[in-house]
Amino acid sequence: MSHPTTTDRIRIFDTSLRDGEQSPGFTMSASQKIAFAHALAELGVDVIEAGFPNSSPADFGAVQAIAREVRGASIAALARCHPGDIEACARALDGAAAPRIHAFISTSPLHRKHKLNMSREQVIEHASMGVTLARNRVDDVEFSAEDAFRTEREFLVEVFDAAVAAGARTLNVPDTVGYATPAEIRALFEYLRANVKGADGVVFSAHCHNDLGLAVANSLAAIEGGARQVECTINGIGERAGNAALEELVMAMKVRPGYFNADTGIDTTRLLETSRLLSRITGIQVQRNKAIVGLNAFAHESGIHQHGMLKHRDTYEIMRPQDVGWPDSQIVLGRHSGRAAVADRLRQLGYVLEDEQLDQVIAAAKALTQTQHIIHDADLQRLVEGERYGPGWRISAMHLSDADDATHARVDLSAPDGRHVVQSAEGDGPIEALFAALSHATGVGFVLESYEVHSMGVGADARGEANLSGRIDGETMSGQGTSRDVLEASAIAWLDVANRVLRMRQAQPRVEAA
Ligand SMILES: CC(=O)SCCNC(=O)CCNC(=O)[C@H](O)C(C)(C)COP(=O)(O)OP(=O)(O)OC[C@H]1O[C@@H](n2cnc3c(N)ncnc32)[C@H](O)[C@@H]1OP(=O)(O)O
Numbered sequence: 146m147s148h149p150t151t152t153d154r155i156r157i158f159d160t161s162l163r164d165g166e167q168s169p170g171f172t173m174s175a176s177q178k179i180a181f182a183h184a185l186a187e188l189g190v191d192v193i194e195a196g197f198p199n200s201s202p203a204d205f206g207a208v209q210a211i212a213r214e215v216r217g218a219s220i221a222a223l224a225r226c227h228p229g230d231i232e233a234c235a236r237a238l239d240g241a242a243a244p245r246i247h248a249f250i251s252t253s254p255l256h257r258k259h260k261l262n263m264s265r266e267q268v269i270e271h272a273s274m275g276v277t278l279a280r281n282r283v284d285d286v287e288f289s290a291e292d293a294f295r296t297e298r299e300f301l302v303e304v305f306d307a308a309v310a311a312g313a314r315t316l317n318v319p320d321t322v323g324y325a326t327p328a329e330i331r332a333l334f335e336y337l338r339a340n341v342k343g344a345d346g347v348v349f350s351a352h353c354h355n356d357l358g359l360a361v362a363n364s365l366a367a368i369e370g371g372a373r374q375v376e377c378t379i380n381g382i383g384e385r386a387g388n389a390a391l392e393e394l395v396m397a398m399k400v401r402p403g404y405f406n407a408d409t410g411i412d413t414t415r416l417l418e419t420s421r422l423l424s425r426i427t428g429i430q431v432q433r434n435k436a437i438v439g440l441n442a443f444a445h446e447s448g449i450h451q452h453g454m455l456k457h458r459d460t461y462e463i464m465r466p467q468d469v470g471w472p473d474s475q476i477v478l479g480r481h482s483g484r485a486a487v488a489d490r491l492r493q494l495g496y497v498l499e500d501e502q503l504d505q506v507i508a509a510a511k512a513l514t515q516t517q518h519i520i521h522d523a524d525l526q527r528l529v530e531g532e533r534y535g536p537g538w539r540i541s542a543m544h545l546s547d548a549d550d551a552t553h554a555r556v557d558l559s560a561p562d563g564r565h566v567v568q569s570a571e572g573d574g575p576i577e578a579l580f581a582a583l584s585h586a587t588g589v590g591f592v593l594e595s596y597e598v599h600s601m602g603v604g605a606d607a608r609g610e611a612n613l614s615g616r617i618d619g620e621t622m623s624g625q626g627t628s629r630d631v632l633e634a635s636a637i638a639w640l641d642v643a644n645r646v647l648r649m650r651q652a653q654p655r656v657e658a659a
């Protein structure tokens with residue numbers, strides 16, 4: 146086994162903008178691609194695969210702009226072993242500081258017969274032609290044998306020999322349909338490194354798909370077998386079930402010292418913001434339990450884990466959240482939380498309770514989880530303080546209607562002093578209009594940082610739960626609301642934050658400047 150040493154650099158080849166964009170729902174505009182390419186360069190990837198220039202004028206334009214603007218990483222473009230594709234790559238990459246043409250052709254018997262209708266000899270001729278044409282235009286040429294994993298091993302060696310002879314510097318071995326297992330991938334890389342002519346002068350690369358959920362494991366196994374470049378995408382986006390997730394691969398190499406301890410050159414503290422940028426661009430969020438960048442990746446809800454975390458965080462965390470860009474771990478109070486975590490959170494809120502009162506607050510907090518997922522600070526404060534700070538703003542009625550290009554919201558609130566306040570506002574959509582009307586009515590304004598709606602329960606019992614957080618006076622405050630109507634749940638969550646703001650101001654009166 147060839148474990149990488151610290152001098153054995155693993156190159157990170159990001160293909161979010163090419164393979165990632167090739168999947169339904171992930172299309173990006175040229176300006177979004179340019180912004181994301183800048184973010185990838187700042188993250189520290191070695192290669193940015195910017196697109197497939199011959200596939201459309203839009204893709205050509207995006208690759209061209211990235212090649213001209215983005216520095217700090219090689220810029221690659223994909224081409225079939227086809228003169229028109231190679232020529233388009235060369236033209237689009239003109240202006241790049243470090244251009245790479247990535248030429249590919251399928252090699253497996255299935256693809257040769259049904260897709261290409263080519264003999265083995267024709268595939269080798271095309272591979273050789275594609276790499277030669279590319280080398281006539283740029284120095285850095287990568288060759289991929291599409292569906293390499295399902296290709297006869299001896300034939301794969303012949304194709305790679307031809308690609309090396311034509312001038313390829315990187316040989317990419319895709320598991321195009323995500324069929325391999327880690328042991329098989331490692332054995333394949335060991336075989337190729339032992340048999341391809343000139344193997345020592347080229348970089349072997351892995352490109353693993355996630356159809357069986359093995360893309361990251363297979364990429365790590367490829368590194369064990371001698372791969373020194375891994376192709377991956379942020380959030381694991383890509384064809385079908387996606388590609389290996391960059392953030393997972395990089396952290397696996399970082400977290401397992403003495404094993405995958407190769408320096409990838411990635412600034413891991415940027416992983417979360419890069420993941421979030423991609424989600425904002427595509428409008429597609431990662432699942433909560435996604436490794437590294439999912440909302441639950443460093444969140445602990447169950448009492449036994451929370452108790453362990455409070456004693457020593459290594460009991461339940463294998464990496465520091467700050468190392469990947471999170472501000473900290475989160476102890477989230479919910480149905481599974483225990484005494485240690487509730488008492489700790491209350492202490493942070495400034496309450497040290499007698500055992501009996503603590504028992505009562507825990508029982509009441511757990512009762513809340515019949516209708517909400519999370520016990521918020523505001524809930525604990527209410528449970529401890531009762532109505533000491535007054536009842537706060539409550540929603541009495543709301544009405545939304547569409548008018549011309551805008552949505553109109555009218556809210557009727559009962560104020561903490563018992564008055565009824567009616568206010569209206571317009572916005573670009575119901576949420577913007579609703580939140581603007583609430584802000585006019587209460588006189589509270591904050592910058593919305595996050596807003597999510599989930600459903601709880603099914604059928605006749607189904608309820609919407611809205612969670613949002615807002616930033617005001619340098620603090621982030623969260624609010625939560627549940628209702629059968631998601632817009633009403635959202636309004637309740639917004640008022641939950643507003644009431645917290647007012648309670649905070651009551652508790653800590655502002656010192657006016659003299
Ligand atoms: C595993 C991967 O991710 S491969 C990359 C996938 N990416 C894309 O497909 C990018 C988007 N694609 C496109 O815009 C279009 O498919 C284009 C512009 C590339 C080609 O469009 P068309 O000319 O209309 O061809 P179409 O898509 O129907 O079929 C693909 C053709 O390429 C041929 N082909 C496929 N791969 C290769 C290759 N690596 N080298 C040479 N020819 C190839 C096929 O045999 C087929 O040829 P045929 O038309 O003579 O039968």
Ligand SMILES: CC(C)C(=O)C(=O)O
Nearest residue numbers: 249289291292319321
């Ligand atoms: C073109 C190659 C690298 C590819 O995307 C695949 O085989 O999945």
